[in-house]
Amino acid sequence: MTQLAALWHRIVMWSKVGRRRDLLGICFIIFLAICYLSPAFTSGPSFGPADLGRGLSVLTSSVTSSVHNNINGDIIDQSVAWNTLNYTLIHHSQFPLWNSYSGNGLPQFLNFESGVLALPSLFGYLVPLSWSFTVIVFVKLLIAGLGTYWCARLLRLSALPATFAGATFMLSGAFANWLGWSISGVFCWTGFILAGAILCMRASKHALPVGVLGISIAFAIYGGFPEGYVLVGATIIALCAVVGAILWLSGRPIGRIPILRFVTGSVVGMGLSAPLWLPGFTVIRSSIRAGTDTAQGIPIHGILLSLAQGYDGLPLAGSSFFLARTNYYESCAYLGVIALVLAGVAIGTRAVVRSHRSPVVAGLTLVAVVQVLVIYQVGNHAPVQHLIKAIGLGSIATHRTLPLLGFVIALLGAFGLDELMSARDPKRTRNVMLGVIGIIGVVLVYMWIKVPEAGVTSCAASSAVGGSGLSQNACEAIRRTSLYGPTAILLALLLSVRWLSRATGEDDDSGSLSAVNLRRATSLAGLLLVVEAGSLVFSGVMINTFSRVNYPVTNAVVTLRRVTHGALIGQDSINVSCPVVFTVPCGVRQPTGIDFYPNINVGYGIAELGMHDPIIPKATFATWPVPNAGQLLHTTNLFNPSVNTVALARDYGVSYVLMAANRAPAKGMIFVTKIENNKVSLALYFVPESAKVTASNGVTVAEIGDPSDRSVDVSLVGTAPTTVTAHITDSPGWRARIGNQRLVISRGSTNDLLISIPAKDLANGRATLVLSYMPRDLLVGLLLAGVSLVAFFASLFLGRKRDRARS
Numbered sequence: 001m002t003q004l005a006a007l008w009h010r011i012v013m014w015s016k017v018g019r020r021r022d023l024l025g026i027c028f029i030i031f032l033a034i035c036y037l038s039p040a041f042t043s044g045p046s047f048g049p050a051d052l053g054r055g056l057s058v059l060t061s062s063v064t065s066s067v068h069n070n071i072n073g074d075i076i077d078q079s080v081a082w083n084t085l086n087y088t089l090i091h092h093s094q095f096p097l098w099n100s101y102s103g104n105g106l107p108q109f110l111n112f113e114s115g116v117l118a119l120p121s122l123f124g125y126l127v128p129l130s131w132s133f134t135v136i137v138f139v140k141l142l143i144a145g146l147g148t149y150w151c152a153r154l155l156r157l158s159a160l161p162a163t164f165a166g167a168t169f170m171l172s173g174a175f176a177n178w179l180g181w182s183i184s185g186v187f188c189w190t191g192f193i194l195a196g197a198i199l200c201m202r203a204s205k206h207a208l209p210v211g212v213l214g215i216s217i218a219f220a221i222y223g224g225f226p227e228g229y230v231l232v233g234a235t236i237i238a239l240c241a242v243v244g245a246i247l248w249l250s251g252r253p254i255g256r257i258p259i260l261r262f263v264t265g266s267v268v269g270m271g272l273s274a275p276l277w278l279p280g281f282t283v284i285r286s287s288i289r290a291g292t293d294t295a296q297g298i299p300i301h302g303i304l305l306s307l308a309q310g311y312d313g314l315p316l317a318g319s320s321f322f323l324a325r326t327n328y329y330e331s332c333a334y335l336g337v338i339a340l341v342l343a344g345v346a347i348g349t350r351a352v353v354r355s356h357r358s359p360v361v362a363g364l365t366l367v368a369v370v371q372v373l374v375i376y377q378v379g380n381h382a383p384v385q386h387l388i389k390a391i392g393l394g395s396i397a398t399h400r401t402l403p404l405l406g407f408v409i410a411l412l413g414a415f416g417l418d419e420l421m422s423a424r425d426p427k428r429t430r431n432v433m434l435g436v437i438g439i440i441g442v443v444l445v446y447m448w449i450k451v452p453e454a455g456v457t458s459c460a461a462s463s464a465v466g467g468s469g470l471s472q473n474a475c476e477a478i479r480r481t482s483l484y485g486p487t488a489i490l491l492a493l494l495l496s497v498r499w500l501s502r503a504t505g506e507d508d509d510s511g512s513l514s515a516v517n518l519r520r521a522t523s524l525a526g527l528l529l530v531v532e533a534g535s536l537v538f539s540g541v542m543i544n545t546f547s548r549v550n551y552p553v554t555n556a557v558v559t560l561r562r563v564t565h566g567a568l569i570g571q572d573s574i575n576v577s578c579p580v581v582f583t584v585p586c587g588v589r590q591p592t593g594i595d596f597y598p599n600i601n602v603g604y605g606i607a608e609l610g611m612h613d614p615i616i617p618k619a620t621f622a623t624w625p626v627p628n629a630g631q632l633l634h635t636t637n638l639f640n641p642s643v644n645t646v647a648l649a650r651d652y653g654v655s656y657v658l659m660a661a662n663r664a665p666a667k668g669m670i671f672v673t674k675i676e677n678n679k680v681s682l683a684l685y686f687v688p689e690s691a692k693v694t695a696s697n698g699v700t701v702a703e704i705g706d707p708s709d710r711s712v713d714v715s716l717v718g719t720a721p722t723t724v725t726a727h728i729t730d731s732p733g734w735r736a737r738i739g740n741q742r743l744v745i746s747r748g749s750t751n752d753l754l755i756s757i758p759a760k761d762l763a764n765g766r767a768t769l770v771l772s773y774m775p776r777d778l779l780v781g782l783l784l785a786g787v788s789l790v791a792f793f794a795s796l797f798l799g800r801k802r803d804r805a806r807s
Contacts, residue, residue: 019159021158021159021160022153025162025163025166026146028163028167029145029163030145032145032167032170032533033138033142033145033170034138035537036141036171036176036537036541037138037141038541039544039546040131040134043546043547044130044546045130045546046080046134046546046548046549047075047134047136047137047180047545047546048076048133048180048545048546049068049545050547050549050550050552051066051067051545052067052068052069052076052545053073056073056077056593056597056600057593058556058593058594058678059596059675059682060551060554060556060557060677062552062554062678068316068545069543069544070315070316070317071328071329072329072545074180076550076603077598077599077612078113078612078613079113079133079180079181079182080133080180080603081599081602082113082114082599083114083121083132083133083136084129084132084602085099085101085602087124087132088129088605089709094708094709095109095116096109096116097109097773097774098709098710098773100607100706100709101601101608102601102613103608103609103611103620103639103729104568104653104727104729104751105728105729105731106729107283110615110778111283111613111614112182112225112276112284112615113224114182114224115136115182115185115224116222117276118136118185119139119219119222119223120135120136120137120143120185120188120223123136123139124139130549133550134546137180140179140185140188141179143188143189143191144169144175144184144187144188144190144191145167145169145170147166147189147216148166148190148191148407149165149166150162150191151191151194151198152411152414154195154198155198155360157414158418158421160421161415161418161525163529164342164410164414164529165413165414166191167529167533168409168410168413168536169190171540172333172334172335172406173334173335173406173536173539173540174332174405175403175406176536177540180544181225182223183227183228184403185222185225185228186221186223186225186232187231187403187404187407188223189217189220189223189232190236191407192212193213193216193232193236195216196213196216196217196265197213197240200213200258200261200265201254201259201261202258207792207796209265210268210795211268211792213265213268214265214272215269216269217266217268217269217270218269218270218273220232221269221270221276222273226277227400231400231401231404235371235404235408238367238370239364242363242366242367243359243362243363246359246362247359250359268791268792271789272789274781274785275784278778278780279732279733279775279776279777282777283615283732286617286618286619287616288615288616288617288620288621288635288636289395289614289615289635289637290395290618296377296382296385296399297374297375297382297385298331298377298399299325299376300377301323302333302376303333303372303376304443305333306333306334307334307444307447308485308486309332309334309482309540310482311482311483312454312479313328314328314478319470319478320470320475330397330399330400330402331399331402333402334536334539335406335409336489336535336539337486337489337493338489338528339410339413339532340409340436340440341416341433341437341440341490341493342412342413342417342420342528344433345416345419345432345433345436346364346412346414346415346416346419347412348432348436349428349429350419351364360415361415364411364412364415365412368405368408368409368412371401371404372405374388374398374399375405376399417525417529420433420525421522421525433493437490437493441490444483444486444490447479447483448483450479451479451483454472454476454478454479485535492531496528499524551603555677556675557604560606561605563656563673564656564684566606567607567655568607568608568655568692568727569595569606569608569654569655569658570595570608570641570652570656570658571592571594571609571610571640571642571657572642572643572644572657572658572663573642574590574642575588575590575592575629575640575641576626576644577627577628578629585634585636586630587626587630587631588624588631588639588640588641589630589639589640591610591640594658594660595610595640595658597612598611598639599611609639609640609641609643609652609654610638610639610640611638611639611640612637612639612640614637616639617729617730619747620751623749623751624641625648625651625750643657644666646667646687649687649690651750652727652752653727654687654690655690655691656672656684656685657669657687658675658683658685660681661681661682661683669685669686671686672685691727692704692712692728693724693725694724695718695723695724695725697718697721697722698720698722699716699720699762700717701714701715701716701717702716702717702766703715710772710773710774712771712772713768713769714768714770715767716766716767716768716769717765718762719765720762721756721757721758721759721762722756722762723754723756724754724757725753726771727752728753728771729751729752730745730751731773733774733775734771734773735771735774736755736770738761738767738768738770741761743755743757743769744756755769755771757769
């Protein structure tokens, strides 16, 4: 209570002294986030490419086939689908531990990317489902913008440069374009984590800095995407280490207590998030993504995209993205000319000349250089990427450090804007700014020269990967159009330097700005902020897709849901085996369009054998009993096999099989009904004696109940010892019991659960087998989180008590 009273007193005093500039900066960041998501008020409240998702299956396709954005499918078939499941289970008073709709089931909370306890998700649960994912995106934007703003203020920047930093990072292409993916749920906390580190490094007498750092780290971990933990952690630690080294060399060492406070805050954050990472890393180690080589890097040409959005095309209707060996989302890097020029001003005036007096700018500069080397392939042999693989980090897509480079450039740009406003040495500032404008001008001239090359090879080739078959003239027009804005802004900056030189006071020997001209410099800084923010909003707002509903229901979906009653559905199509020579996913990893594209079925609440998830166990692929189905040929986290025999269906508990109406069914399947949508007909067949749970040795399964998403009740009738086969993915945490008697679970031939039940447990002729999912490490993680929380509040209380005793 004392802490709350003190916080309230600070808020009151803050309002009394009239720090309206901070309030204006915060309001401006909120306004920009609303502008970025403004299409939700006209096109529909649901953030997600519903137009793309519905075209992936015969069951949901529509007559109109126009797709706004043709490559962001992971949003609709992963992020939105998982959020829909989280929302539905929580609103039915269930915690989303298990996803029973994907294949034979997969962990949901321990999926990481589902973001069950991420702070944006918690806000998303409070609104109607149609607005839920949009609210999640909105909260991510605010966390990124306000966290960077606070971080900049703690670095002693004034409100206007801090607003510039928050707006630039929040709307930068590398971050804003990832908003639909869970990776942004980690990156958005970078500003708050660095702010907590700064507070810990200062001589504070209480434990609040530890709490700020710990809570920020915990929410970043709950945000999902483990790869992001490594990238954010490496960036923050590297920056703190460089700044600390510069301070030590200049005779201003940080000391042990701030470092201890930083370590304590990190431990608190790890403890609070232990319920996710402690059991979750066990799941990751056995998944198909473990050991994947993803440290490839982006072609060095991609660095030009930081200047011009769309220089290599856009993934939109009427355009085509054509940067080789990558896709739009992996390489999108636009920051705006203004941010890059101001970052150059900060480097030239502080990092180069006054590094000992500006250790933060020097540290940011060094980190930015390292980030560029990690992200982009320098040279034909990409030596940095080869080094990353050599030290055992090849499974981390290090080029995804790109959003963090945006964060660093945003802070550097804020320091450059501060230098422009304060004008400690206006002549040097002006000369450095002219030099940076000249360098960027040369780069833009190079980009103009390369315009004709767009239509020669790369743009035409991209037509086969989702492009629209554009002509050479159209490809050149795409590049040419992208350069108009940056060129105009750069020329305007050049004129502003001339205007700024006139603002420099010539009436005193110092060359500093007079009071009147300081106001003019501040006005120019405000204009730069507005232009930078406006250009970033305009660049990003057109990329996203909004709709009235993310999963539109067709008559085909209604029929399928009514007939199957929640039973598992499979499909029988062409993806039985892989050809000898192949270049795309095939066999078990090939979507066919007969059934739902894996995970989109989750949005409809229909169980399907297909899965699209990074935590699919390797054993799921390895145990697929059909030869030459490409089980081990790819690391693609997509499992969508063809069920073409009754035996295969029974092995996986598939009760219904969808196939084209003109395809002959497997022997033993029973025709149920014809399903038609958009003038395409499918046939639905029933598989006798195939169910989620079966028993042997004359024991029958009388009833299968699902009291919750993570438990199954099986009524068994019989007296003989039996082996029950539960077609549930063998994931650590499943338990079986009859009454109070625990039973041993072993792994079945298709990576499912086998439970041996002795005759004594069936002595009465009837028994209820209860299967429940609760990983043991999750309970340990909850205990660690509780201990961390109690320890933090205890230290807070003892610290306040000690301060009172001293006073």
